[in-house]
Amino acid sequence: MRVTLVIVAGLLLCSVTWTGAEGAGPLDERGAVKAVTCAACHGPAGNSRSSAMPIIAGLEPAYFKKQIEDYATGKRLSPEMEPYAKQVLNLGVDDVTAYFAARKREATPVTSPADAVGRGRTAAAQCTICHGPQGQGDAAKLIPSLAGQAPGYLREQMLLFKQDRRSPGDPTLAALKALMKTIPDETFGDLAAYYSSLR
Amino acid sequence: MRAVTRRAFLRTSGLGLGALAGGALAGCAASMKGDFAPKKGPRVVVIGGGWGGATAAKYVRQFDRTIEVVLIEPNRQFVSCPFSNLVLAGVRTIDSLTMGYDGLRKHGVRIIHETASAIEPDQKRVRLGEGYLQYDRLVVSPGVDFQWEQIEGLAQNQDKVLHAWKAGPQTVQLAQQLAAMPDGGVFVLSIPLAAYRCPPGPYERTSLVAWYLKTNKPKSKLIVLDANQNIISKAALFRAAWQAYPNIDYRPASRVIGVDPGAREVRTEFDKIRYDVVNVIPPQRAGAIAVQADLVGGDKRWCEVNHVTYQSVKQPGIHVIGDATIGLPVPKSGNIANAMGKITAAAVVNLINGKEPPTLAPGNTCYSWVSDREAIAVVNAYKIENGKVVQIEQKLTPAQSPLVAQRAIGWTQSIWADILA
Numbered sequence: 085m086r087v088t089l090v091i092v093a094g095l096l097l098c099s100v101t102w103t104g105a106e107g108a109g110p111l112d113e114r115g116a117v118k119a120v121t122c123a124a125c126h127g128p129a130g131n132s133r134s135s136a137m138p139i140i141a142g143l144e145p146a147y148f149k150k151q152i153e154d155y156a157t158g159k160r161l162s163p164e165m166e167p168y169a170k171q172v173l174n175l176g177v178d179d180v181t182a183y184f185a186a187r188k189r190e191a192t193p194v195t196s197p198a199d200a201v202g203r204g205r206t207a208a209a210q211c212t213i214c215h216g217p218q219g220q221g222d223a224a225k226l227i228p229s230l231a232g233q234a235p236g237y238l239r240e241q242m243l244l245f246k247q248d249r250r251s252p253g254d255p256t257l258a259a260l261k262a263l264m265k266t267i268p269d270e271t272f273g274d275l276a277a278y279y280s281s282l283r
Numbered sequence: 284m285r286a287v288t289r290r291a292f293l294r295t296s297g298l299g300l301g302a303l304a305g306g307a308l309a310g311c312a313a314s315m316k317g318d319f320a321p322k323k324g325p326r327v328v329v330i331g332g333g334w335g336g337a338t339a340a341k342y343v344r345q346f347d348r349t350i351e352v353v354l355i356e357p358n359r360q361f362v363s364c365p366f367s368n369l370v371l372a373g374v375r376t377i378d379s380l381t382m383g384y385d386g387l388r389k390h391g392v393r394i395i396h397e398t399a400s401a402i403e404p405d406q407k408r409v410r411l412g413e414g415y416l417q418y419d420r421l422v423v424s425p426g427v428d429f430q431w432e433q434i435e436g437l438a439q440n441q442d443k444v445l446h447a448w449k450a451g452p453q454t455v456q457l458a459q460q461l462a463a464m465p466d467g468g469v470f471v472l473s474i475p476l477a478a479y480r481c482p483p484g485p486y487e488r489t490s491l492v493a494w495y496l497k498t499n500k501p502k503s504k505l506i507v508l509d510a511n512q513n514i515i516s517k518a519a520l521f522r523a524a525w526q527a528y529p530n531i532d533y534r535p536a537s538r539v540i541g542v543d544p545g546a547r548e549v550r551t552e553f554d555k556i557r558y559d560v561v562n563v564i565p566p567q568r569a570g571a572i573a574v575q576a577d578l579v580g581g582d583k584r585w586c587e588v589n590h591v592t593y594q595s596v597k598q599p600g601i602h603v604i605g606d607a608t609i610g611l612p613v614p615k616s617g618n619i620a621n622a623m624g625k626i627t628a629a630a631v632v633n634l635i636n637g638k639e640p641p642t643l644a645p646g647n648t649c650y651s652w653v654s655d656r657e658a659i660a661v662v663n664a665y666k667i668e669n670g671k672v673v674q675i676e677q678k679l680t681p682a683q684s685p686l687v688a689q690r691a692i693g694w695t696q697s698i699w700a701d702i703l704a
Contacts, residue, residue, distance in 0.1 A: 111346040111632055120342070120625040121646045124618055127697040128704065136686075136693030163678040164690065167664030168646060170675050174666045175643075236689055 115183025118175045131190040135236030142189030144223040145181035152177050159251045191232025196277030204278025207271050219279045231282035238276035319414040325350045325635050328409050328418040330399045330572055332356030334617040335605030336424030338624030338702045344390040346632040357398045365617050367450035371458045372491040374655045386704040402576035404598050420631045424605045425570025427480045433566045435541035443544040448564050460560045466500040468559035471549055473539040475566040476510040480606045480615050483516035487651040493528035494654045505531050510538035517661055524653035524683055569607035578603055585609030590672045592630040592640045602627050611672045618648045642667045650691035658688035
């Protein structure tokens, strides 16, 4: 018992350094409560640290809203996101997108081999036309930033575009899909490595 | 949120707790008697540091740093139940599912690694050792305990007949038993009647044990004795996955009523089955503290709660979350417990600050592995309607795939960080 007490007290003393890591944010902030469910997959404050789950912190609200609507209507196929998109629409999509737009985006910690990044840089020449020289995107045209995004997610999305399984028939994506059809599947890993490495 | 004054910062940050610990140190053993850590401001006590409780503790601090949070959890490390079936199959190590609580301490959560012995709702205090802790709001996330007495021979043979239904030492021991089983041996898995923790978990375990046997001990067999009438979660997807495992002998409506480790035999109402390795997942109820505090219903098993605030319908001053709850149309899953933790944290903070609790429903994301590299998933979305949680939609992955498995890995990384980092 005595040992336990000393350990408990020691732990208390150890907690003197207190740091407030950025997380859910204050409760009164717009969308903060409505966004809590998202962290389970997309990480604290939407900054996913995994390869497969996309970072949603700092997303442009208009782009974000279109994705939620496309998921909810089944245009963008995802068994995981379709129910959650409906839940977000039920809660108020503008509050949720406003919350994540205000979060500071932290680039993925997932690193890729330097040779894959190098090959991806070369292969990315055509992507820069829309996504910009640093993959920063163009908010006005609903073109998302790719810089620092999770590589597994990027690779999966490129495959879905190539196979026309993401938002089939969407005229705004026709040129993108035509380009993806010219790229061999194995190059998608290189492109994902390159764009995820950008800061 | 209120502006954090210097005084409030000192009170709720480590400095205030340091002073408190100094008092505890001075008195040592005596300090655990009586009110050993007097409350100096608003305080939330959380019992249970699993998926629900650890999340609730962290999020109260995230939402309002002027509130002191004390988490009572006997285990010094968090071991994830999700993904622990992969340890049985030798695909993951238990270390890869084991995490510390330092992340919560960085949020200013004070953690006491003891077992709460009782709750005194009238005095708003939790009994701990020979002393007690006072609270303004109490969150109880007690998990499940096993009803050993439901199966003859189980209570006295807990060291031989493993459950491995709380990730930890038993997970490793069962993996060792499986690895040591001779090729040609029989592994018997017993599944209790619903409700129990993690509805698809036993079927994921069936898949992974079958995968392990097929790969490593091809002459062996897996007999699954399911007390339920059919697979109770993701049934079509599991059935499809089991096409690859002719070594599975699945027997529905087969409730195990006895086990005899001497004869290496389990007994159902109609049959006796010999085994080389047995895994009995016993029937379950809410964790012991919920029974002690009279939070369970007439069945003495589960806790009915308000669907918005998670306050117990029997003890309105106490919030109950996670697998111990009943009455919501949600599964007993880690993702649901995590969501309940966050919603309850918001409710608790608002109630302490004299505001209305938010009206928010949880969500459920549930991945199951069906081999060493493929997984399936089910997702449920909910809303609040007339004060009750109602399902909006349920979706399943169309088929098992490695991509789903990659997203399962992504989910664990995100949700473990959401709970603990």
